[in-house]
Amino acid sequence: MSKKALYLLGIAITIILGTFLYVNLCCNCTMKTPAGDTEKVPVVVAQDVVIVPFILNGSGIDYQSNDNIKFLKNSFAVVLPVSDSVSIGIENLKTFLIANPKQKVTITGYATSDETNTTTFENLGLARANDIKKFFVSKGLPDAQFDTKGEIKDKWKMDGDTLLGPADYTFAAAEATPAVTDEWVILKDKINGDPLILHFSTNKSSYKLTAVEKQKVADLVKYMEHVKDAVILAVGHSDNVGNRDSNIVLGQKRAEFSKSYLSKNGIEGSRITTESKGPDEPIGENTTAEGKANNRRTVITIK
Known part of the structure; x- marks a missing residue:
């Protein structure tokens, strides 16, 4: 067989082999995926964020x-x-x-x-x-x-x-604040701005006043002597040891003790109002000794 015939034969074999490989290996690359076999992508639905400002x-x-x-x-x-x-x-x-x-x-x-x-x-x-x-x-x-x-x-x-x-x-709507020029207005603001607070031992309603507390009592007496329609409010408080009813009673005893002390120092008892908050308004943590001590108190202000 001549070289030319062999050359042509080789070309024919290459074409046939290439066609065979293309049909068997590459056609699948261009075939469409049946509709039923389409991969489904999950849809993520964003949840509404709940906001209360x-x-x-x-x-x-x-x-x-x-x-x-x-x-x-x-x-x-x-x-x-x-x-x-x-x-x-x-x-x-x-x-x-x-x-x-x-x-x-x-x-x-x-x-x-x-x-x-x-x-x-x-x-x-x-x-x-x-x-x-x-x-x-x-x-x-x-x-x-x-x-x-x-x-x-x-x-x-x-x-x-x-x-x-x-x-x-x-x-609350802010009230117009007048210029503070009156001596008794100034004294009342002083008393209520830094009120007399009496602290008590556990389950006790008696107390020995310090020099600073005695000066605050003197300010109260002075104010009440000059402002004849003024009324003092003494509010007793307790820690949370024991039941609430007992602590309400204890807070009232502390308020009454404060009233009695002020009465003995020149303030008419009829001008002193008392009430008890018991354990309901703590200013310290009741989980610590210091916090409990801060809660056992009477707060005295001008109404």
């Missing part, structure tokens, strides 16, 4: 955070720690209240109708409001500038078993 809005303060103070279902205790944004808001409130000592803030706590109240408060919303107040006071905010309320709602926004921000903060 932490809002502090009054004359002179305007703060808002998308995070908030939280409570577990059926619990009166603030979930700790709180977020940084809530902590910043609390610090702003602290600065505002210290600069405005006459400003009052009402904390209204909420609970849902299907929650169980295991506290001594009349409802779980009020217990939550008082725990928020307690938390604020632990951060250095003035105890006397807060009032508390509680309300029951049919429902509240939740994340799982956690209630998001079940509280509102209402700022």
Whole structure:
């Protein structure tokens, strides 16, 4: 066979072999996948983010955070720690209240109708409001500038078993502050700005006054002698050792002791009002000896 014939034969064999390989190996690359065999890509549905903002809005303060103070279902205790944004808001409130000592803030706590109240408060919303107040006071905010309320709602926004921000903060309208020129106005502001606070030993309602406390008593006597329609308020407090009813009685005894002491020092008993908060308004942690000692007190102010 001639070289030319061999050359042509080789070309033919190459073409045939190439066609065979293409059909068997490459055609599948261009075949369409049957409709029923199409790979399904899972669809991720974004869940709605539940937000209840932490809002502090009054004359002179305007703060808002998308995070908030939280409570577990059926619990009166603030979930700790709180977020940084809530902590910043609390610090702003602290600065505002210290600069405005006459400003009052009402904390209204909420609970849902299907929650169980295991506290001594009349409802779980009020217990939550008082725990928020307690938390604020632990951060250095003035105890006397807060009032508390509680309300029951049919429902509240939740994340799982956690209630998001079940509280509102209402700022009382600020009263116009006249220029302080009267001697007795100045003295009253001094007395109420740094009130006489008597601390008591455990389960006791007697007390020996220090020199500083005696001077505060002297200021009270002086004020009452010159402002004939003034009334003193003595509020007794206790720690949480024992049951609440007993502590209410103990707080009242402390308030009555303070009234008796002031009466012996020249203030008419009829011009002194007493009441007891018992363990309901602590200013210290009841988990420590120091905190309990701070809570066993009577606070004396001019009404």
